Amino acid sequence: MALTVDIVAPDRVLWEGEATFVTAPAVEGSIGLLPGHEPILSVLGAGVVKVVEASGDDRLVDITGGFLSFDHDVITIVAERAER
Numbered sequence: 001m002a003l004t005v006d007i008v009a010p011d012r013v014l015w016e017g018e019a020t021f022v023t024a025p026a027v028e029g030s031i032g033l034l035p036g037h038e039p040i041l042s043v044l045g046a047g048v049v050k051v052v053e054a055s056g057d058d059r060l061v062d063i064t065g066g067f068l069s070f071d072h073d074v075i076t077i078v079a080e081r082a083e084r
Helices: none
Strands: 003-009 012-026 029-033 040-044 047-053 058-063 066-071 074-079
Touching (some): 003 047, 012 058, 029 040
Parallel strands (some): 003 074
Antiparallel strands (some): 012 029, 040 066, 047 058
């Protein structure tokens, strides 16, 4: 089972694809998401989003804040500002 991930900034799509694991810098601490996780909506702080792609490669995206939505194995990360 895979996660569908979309990472977007206000002006562009940073990455979209399938992943096996995602970590993100929630304001209350780092959050890790695997397939089947309970639905969650979280405010993000500054830090690094790490995506383990279905191919096994790691993708890192630096963000300065935003929010994360997770439901039915679909993760949407909306970053205030971000750099790959």
